Amino acid sequence: MIKHSRQRDAIRDNLMNRCDHPTAETVYMDIKEDFPNISLGTVYRNLSLLSELGEIQKISTGAGPDRFDGNVKPHCHFQCRMCYNVLDIPFEYPEELNAHASKKFPGIIEGNTIQFFGLCPDCMQTH
Protein backbone atom coordinates (compact mmCIF):
# COMPACT_ATOMS: atom_id res chain seq x y z
CA MET A 1 0.00 0.00 0.00
CA ILE A 2 1.68 3.14 -1.19
CA LYS A 3 1.74 6.40 0.70
CA HIS A 4 -0.96 8.81 -0.35
CA SER A 5 -1.29 12.56 -0.26
CA ARG A 6 -3.75 13.94 2.25
CA GLN A 7 -6.33 14.62 -0.44
CA ARG A 8 -5.96 11.14 -1.88
CA ASP A 9 -6.37 9.58 1.54
CA ALA A 10 -9.50 11.59 2.15
CA ILE A 11 -10.96 10.42 -1.17
CA ARG A 12 -10.08 6.84 -0.38
CA ASP A 13 -11.51 7.05 3.13
CA ASN A 14 -14.70 8.61 1.85
CA LEU A 15 -15.28 5.64 -0.43
CA MET A 16 -14.34 3.12 2.27
CA ASN A 17 -16.84 4.56 4.71
CA ARG A 18 -19.93 4.40 2.57
CA CYS A 19 -21.94 1.67 0.93
CA ASP A 20 -23.32 3.46 -2.10
CA HIS A 21 -21.64 4.14 -5.42
CA PRO A 22 -21.00 7.85 -5.69
CA THR A 23 -19.96 9.77 -8.79
CA ALA A 24 -16.76 11.83 -8.86
CA GLU A 25 -18.92 14.91 -8.42
CA THR A 26 -20.50 13.52 -5.25
CA VAL A 27 -17.13 12.61 -3.79
CA TYR A 28 -15.91 16.09 -4.68
CA MET A 29 -18.78 17.76 -2.80
CA ASP A 30 -18.13 15.55 0.24
CA ILE A 31 -14.37 16.06 0.35
CA LYS A 32 -14.88 19.78 0.03
CA GLU A 33 -16.09 19.92 3.61
CA ASP A 34 -12.60 19.00 4.80
CA PHE A 35 -10.65 20.45 1.87
CA PRO A 36 -12.57 23.54 0.77
CA ASN A 37 -10.10 24.27 -2.04
CA ILE A 38 -9.84 20.81 -3.51
CA SER A 39 -10.47 20.79 -7.23
CA LEU A 40 -12.60 18.44 -9.26
CA GLY A 41 -9.53 17.56 -11.30
CA THR A 42 -7.77 16.30 -8.20
CA VAL A 43 -10.73 14.09 -7.39
CA TYR A 44 -10.80 12.62 -10.88
CA ARG A 45 -7.04 12.12 -10.94
CA ASN A 46 -7.01 10.31 -7.62
CA LEU A 47 -10.06 8.21 -8.31
CA SER A 48 -8.34 7.01 -11.49
CA LEU A 49 -5.10 6.38 -9.68
CA LEU A 50 -6.76 4.51 -6.82
CA SER A 51 -8.68 2.28 -9.18
CA GLU A 52 -5.52 1.53 -11.16
CA LEU A 53 -3.89 0.52 -7.88
CA GLY A 54 -6.85 -1.73 -7.14
CA GLU A 55 -7.73 0.09 -3.94
CA ILE A 56 -11.13 1.09 -5.26
CA GLN A 57 -13.30 0.03 -8.15
CA LYS A 58 -14.62 2.08 -11.06
CA ILE A 59 -18.10 1.32 -12.35
CA SER A 60 -18.97 2.45 -15.86
CA THR A 61 -22.59 1.96 -16.72
CA GLY A 62 -23.11 3.78 -19.98
CA ALA A 63 -25.92 5.83 -18.42
CA GLY A 64 -24.63 8.92 -16.67
CA PRO A 65 -21.24 9.48 -15.10
CA ASP A 66 -18.94 6.78 -13.78
CA ARG A 67 -19.46 5.51 -10.24
CA PHE A 68 -16.88 4.45 -7.68
CA ASP A 69 -16.93 1.70 -5.10
CA GLY A 70 -14.70 1.20 -2.05
CA ASN A 71 -15.56 -2.49 -2.06
CA VAL A 72 -13.12 -4.25 -4.38
CA LYS A 73 -14.37 -7.76 -3.78
CA PRO A 74 -16.01 -9.04 -6.98
CA HIS A 75 -19.73 -8.40 -6.84
CA CYS A 76 -22.52 -7.53 -9.24
CA HIS A 77 -24.08 -4.14 -9.72
CA PHE A 78 -27.55 -3.07 -10.69
CA GLN A 79 -28.53 0.20 -12.34
CA CYS A 80 -32.08 1.48 -12.34
CA ARG A 81 -33.20 2.58 -15.79
CA MET A 82 -35.40 5.30 -14.30
CA CYS A 83 -33.34 7.00 -11.60
CA TYR A 84 -29.95 5.63 -12.72
CA ASN A 85 -29.04 4.80 -9.15
CA VAL A 86 -26.52 1.97 -8.78
CA LEU A 87 -26.99 -0.76 -6.17
CA ASP A 88 -25.24 -3.95 -5.17
CA ILE A 89 -26.63 -7.36 -6.00
CA PRO A 90 -25.61 -9.55 -3.09
CA PHE A 91 -25.01 -13.00 -4.41
CA GLU A 92 -21.98 -15.23 -4.61
CA TYR A 93 -20.06 -14.16 -7.69
CA PRO A 94 -19.86 -16.74 -10.49
CA GLU A 95 -16.07 -17.19 -10.27
CA GLU A 96 -16.01 -19.79 -13.00
CA LEU A 97 -16.89 -17.30 -15.76
CA ASN A 98 -13.31 -16.30 -16.52
CA ALA A 99 -12.14 -19.89 -16.85
CA HIS A 100 -15.21 -20.68 -18.89
CA ALA A 101 -14.61 -17.74 -21.24
CA SER A 102 -10.89 -18.51 -21.57
CA LYS A 103 -11.68 -21.89 -23.09
CA LYS A 104 -13.61 -20.23 -25.90
CA PHE A 105 -11.38 -17.24 -26.47
CA PRO A 106 -7.89 -17.08 -28.00
CA GLY A 107 -6.83 -13.97 -26.02
CA ILE A 108 -6.14 -13.49 -22.31
CA ILE A 109 -9.12 -13.03 -20.01
CA GLU A 110 -8.16 -10.98 -16.97
CA GLY A 111 -11.53 -10.23 -15.44
CA ASN A 112 -15.18 -9.50 -15.99
CA THR A 113 -18.05 -7.36 -14.85
CA ILE A 114 -21.69 -8.29 -14.50
CA GLN A 115 -24.25 -5.54 -14.50
CA PHE A 116 -27.98 -5.87 -14.11
CA PHE A 117 -30.60 -3.33 -15.04
CA GLY A 118 -34.29 -2.82 -14.41
CA LEU A 119 -36.27 -0.92 -11.80
CA CYS A 120 -35.00 -0.25 -8.31
CA PRO A 121 -37.29 -0.77 -5.30
CA ASP A 122 -38.09 2.95 -5.14
CA CYS A 123 -38.97 3.39 -8.83
CA MET A 124 -40.93 0.13 -8.76
CA GLN A 125 -43.55 1.89 -6.62
CA THR A 126 -43.88 4.96 -8.81
CA HIS A 127 -44.03 2.73 -11.92
Add this chain to the structure above:
Amino acid sequence: MIKHSRQRDAIRDNLMNRCDHPTAETVYMDIKEDFPNISLGTVYRNLSLLSELGEIQKISTGAGPDRFDGNVKPHCHFQCRMCYNVLDIPFEYPEELNAHASKKFPGIIEGNTIQFFGLCPDCMQTH
Protein backbone atom coordinates in the same frame (compact mmCIF):
# COMPACT_ATOMS: atom_id res chain seq x y z
CA MET B 1 -41.15 -4.10 -37.04
CA ILE B 2 -41.87 -0.44 -37.69
CA LYS B 3 -41.23 1.32 -40.97
CA HIS B 4 -37.90 3.11 -41.08
CA SER B 5 -36.59 6.06 -43.00
CA ARG B 6 -34.06 5.30 -45.69
CA GLN B 7 -31.19 6.50 -43.54
CA ARG B 8 -32.35 4.43 -40.59
CA ASP B 9 -32.66 1.34 -42.74
CA ALA B 10 -29.17 1.85 -44.06
CA ILE B 11 -27.80 2.12 -40.54
CA ARG B 12 -29.65 -0.97 -39.46
CA ASP B 13 -28.50 -2.93 -42.53
CA ASN B 14 -24.93 -1.87 -41.99
CA LEU B 15 -24.97 -3.36 -38.50
CA MET B 16 -26.75 -6.52 -39.62
CA ASN B 17 -24.18 -7.21 -42.30
CA ARG B 18 -21.08 -7.13 -40.16
CA CYS B 19 -19.76 -9.10 -37.25
CA ASP B 20 -17.69 -6.50 -35.45
CA HIS B 21 -18.85 -3.82 -33.03
CA PRO B 22 -18.46 -0.45 -34.70
CA THR B 23 -18.70 2.95 -33.05
CA ALA B 24 -21.21 5.56 -34.21
CA GLU B 25 -18.35 7.30 -36.00
CA THR B 26 -17.46 4.14 -37.92
CA VAL B 27 -21.06 3.57 -38.96
CA TYR B 28 -21.22 7.22 -40.01
CA MET B 29 -18.19 6.87 -42.28
CA ASP B 30 -19.65 3.72 -43.84
CA ILE B 31 -23.14 5.10 -44.44
CA LYS B 32 -21.62 8.20 -45.99
CA GLU B 33 -20.71 6.20 -49.07
CA ASP B 34 -24.40 5.79 -49.86
CA PHE B 35 -25.68 8.97 -48.21
CA PRO B 36 -22.93 11.54 -48.66
CA ASN B 37 -24.89 14.20 -46.76
CA ILE B 38 -25.91 12.13 -43.77
CA SER B 39 -25.02 13.83 -40.52
CA LEU B 40 -23.43 12.34 -37.45
CA GLY B 41 -26.43 13.45 -35.43
CA THR B 42 -28.72 11.34 -37.60
CA VAL B 43 -26.52 8.32 -37.02
CA TYR B 44 -26.57 8.83 -33.26
CA ARG B 45 -30.31 9.47 -33.21
CA ASN B 46 -31.09 6.34 -35.16
CA LEU B 47 -28.66 4.12 -33.31
CA SER B 48 -30.37 5.18 -30.08
CA LEU B 49 -33.81 4.65 -31.52
CA LEU B 50 -32.96 1.24 -32.96
CA SER B 51 -31.51 0.05 -29.68
CA GLU B 52 -34.58 1.26 -27.80
CA LEU B 53 -36.68 -0.76 -30.24
CA GLY B 54 -34.50 -3.77 -29.56
CA GLU B 55 -33.42 -4.10 -33.19
CA ILE B 56 -29.78 -3.56 -32.33
CA GLN B 57 -27.75 -3.58 -29.16
CA LYS B 58 -25.70 -0.81 -27.60
CA ILE B 59 -22.46 -1.73 -25.87
CA SER B 60 -21.04 0.73 -23.34
CA THR B 61 -17.63 -0.26 -22.12
CA GLY B 62 -16.39 2.71 -20.15
CA ALA B 63 -13.29 2.88 -22.33
CA GLY B 64 -13.80 4.91 -25.46
CA PRO B 65 -17.04 5.50 -27.34
CA ASP B 66 -20.08 3.24 -27.30
CA ARG B 67 -20.19 0.30 -29.69
CA PHE B 68 -23.16 -1.15 -31.53
CA ASP B 69 -24.07 -4.70 -32.38
CA GLY B 70 -26.59 -6.01 -34.90
CA ASN B 71 -26.75 -9.30 -33.01
CA VAL B 72 -29.37 -8.93 -30.30
CA LYS B 73 -29.17 -12.47 -29.00
CA PRO B 74 -27.69 -12.37 -25.49
CA HIS B 75 -23.96 -12.92 -25.66
CA CYS B 76 -20.86 -11.77 -23.82
CA HIS B 77 -18.40 -9.16 -24.98
CA PHE B 78 -14.72 -8.75 -24.42
CA GLN B 79 -12.76 -5.50 -24.58
CA CYS B 80 -8.99 -5.41 -24.96
CA ARG B 81 -7.36 -3.09 -22.45
CA MET B 82 -4.63 -2.22 -24.94
CA CYS B 83 -6.36 -1.61 -28.27
CA TYR B 84 -9.91 -1.24 -26.86
CA ASN B 85 -11.26 -3.45 -29.59
CA VAL B 86 -14.49 -5.27 -28.68
CA LEU B 87 -14.97 -8.94 -29.54
CA ASP B 88 -17.61 -11.60 -28.93
CA ILE B 89 -17.13 -14.36 -26.42
CA PRO B 90 -18.91 -17.34 -27.93
CA PHE B 91 -20.32 -19.35 -25.09
CA GLU B 92 -23.82 -20.29 -24.03
CA TYR B 93 -25.12 -17.35 -22.04
CA PRO B 94 -25.83 -18.03 -18.37
CA GLU B 95 -29.57 -17.46 -18.60
CA GLU B 96 -30.15 -18.22 -14.95
CA LEU B 97 -28.42 -15.04 -13.76
CA ASN B 98 -31.53 -12.87 -13.88
CA ALA B 99 -33.61 -15.32 -11.87
CA HIS B 100 -30.73 -15.79 -9.48
CA ALA B 101 -30.34 -12.04 -8.97
CA SER B 102 -34.08 -11.49 -8.61
CA LYS B 103 -34.14 -13.72 -5.54
CA LYS B 104 -31.65 -11.49 -3.79
CA PHE B 105 -32.93 -8.13 -4.96
CA PRO B 106 -36.11 -6.29 -3.99
CA GLY B 107 -36.42 -4.42 -7.33
CA ILE B 108 -37.23 -5.69 -10.82
CA ILE B 109 -34.40 -7.28 -12.80
CA GLU B 110 -34.99 -6.86 -16.52
CA GLY B 111 -31.66 -7.91 -17.95
CA ASN B 112 -27.91 -8.04 -17.56
CA THR B 113 -24.68 -7.62 -19.41
CA ILE B 114 -21.46 -9.55 -18.96
CA GLN B 115 -18.25 -7.98 -20.15
CA PHE B 116 -14.80 -9.47 -20.05
CA PHE B 117 -11.54 -7.62 -20.33
CA GLY B 118 -7.90 -8.54 -20.86
CA LEU B 119 -5.68 -8.82 -23.92
CA CYS B 120 -7.00 -9.66 -27.37
CA PRO B 121 -5.18 -12.21 -29.53
CA ASP B 122 -3.39 -9.46 -31.48
CA CYS B 123 -2.15 -7.51 -28.45
CA MET B 124 -1.16 -10.75 -26.72
CA GLN B 125 1.66 -11.07 -29.25
CA THR B 126 3.01 -7.56 -28.87
CA HIS B 127 2.78 -7.84 -25.08
Add this chain to the structure above:
DNA sequence: TTTAATAATAGGAACTGTTACTAATATTAA
Protein backbone atom coordinates in the same frame (compact mmCIF):
# COMPACT_ATOMS: atom_id res chain seq x y z
C1' DT C 1 -52.98 14.80 -57.69
C1' DT C 2 -52.66 19.06 -54.73
C1' DT C 3 -52.69 19.83 -49.94
C1' DA C 4 -52.13 19.45 -45.15
C1' DA C 5 -50.06 17.04 -41.36
C1' DT C 6 -46.35 14.49 -39.70
C1' DA C 7 -41.76 12.57 -39.50
C1' DA C 8 -37.07 12.83 -40.29
C1' DT C 9 -33.20 15.22 -41.89
C1' DA C 10 -28.58 18.12 -42.21
C1' DG C 11 -25.77 21.02 -40.01
C1' DG C 12 -24.07 22.94 -36.28
C1' DA C 13 -24.31 24.69 -31.48
C1' DA C 14 -24.44 23.23 -26.88
C1' DC C 15 -23.78 20.08 -23.26
C1' DT C 16 -21.65 16.50 -20.01
C1' DG C 17 -18.14 14.07 -18.20
C1' DT C 18 -13.38 13.79 -18.13
C1' DT C 19 -8.50 14.74 -19.00
C1' DA C 20 -4.56 17.77 -19.74
C1' DC C 21 -1.91 21.80 -18.81
C1' DT C 22 0.60 25.07 -15.86
C1' DA C 23 2.26 27.68 -12.31
C1' DA C 24 2.30 27.28 -7.43
C1' DT C 25 2.59 24.55 -3.22
C1' DA C 26 3.66 20.61 -0.47
C1' DT C 27 6.52 16.70 0.63
C1' DT C 28 10.74 14.03 0.89
C1' DA C 29 15.57 13.04 0.73
C1' DA C 30 20.20 14.64 1.00
Add this chain to the structure above:
DNA sequence: TTAATATTAGTAACAGTTCCTATTATTAAA
Protein backbone atom coordinates in the same frame (compact mmCIF):
# COMPACT_ATOMS: atom_id res chain seq x y z
C1' DT D 1 18.08 24.56 3.96
C1' DT D 2 18.36 23.06 -0.03
C1' DA D 3 17.45 20.50 -4.04
C1' DA D 4 14.55 17.07 -6.25
C1' DT D 5 10.13 15.17 -6.59
C1' DA D 6 5.19 14.75 -6.12
C1' DT D 7 0.91 16.80 -5.92
C1' DT D 8 -2.09 20.41 -6.05
C1' DA D 9 -5.75 24.20 -7.58
C1' DG D 10 -7.62 26.27 -11.19
C1' DT D 11 -8.81 26.32 -15.66
C1' DA D 12 -8.69 25.29 -20.55
C1' DA D 13 -9.34 21.77 -23.77
C1' DC D 14 -11.22 17.60 -25.29
C1' DA D 15 -14.35 13.51 -26.73
C1' DG D 16 -18.55 11.76 -27.19
C1' DT D 17 -23.14 12.70 -27.47
C1' DT D 18 -27.45 15.24 -27.47
C1' DC D 19 -30.20 19.09 -28.71
C1' DC D 20 -31.95 22.76 -31.70
C1' DT D 21 -33.80 24.77 -35.94
C1' DA D 22 -34.92 25.52 -40.44
C1' DT D 23 -35.51 22.55 -44.33
C1' DT D 24 -36.77 18.39 -46.77
C1' DA D 25 -39.09 14.01 -47.20
C1' DT D 26 -42.98 11.07 -46.43
C1' DT D 27 -47.74 9.92 -45.59
C1' DA D 28 -52.69 10.57 -45.30
C1' DA D 29 -56.66 12.98 -46.58
C1' DA D 30 -59.63 15.20 -49.71
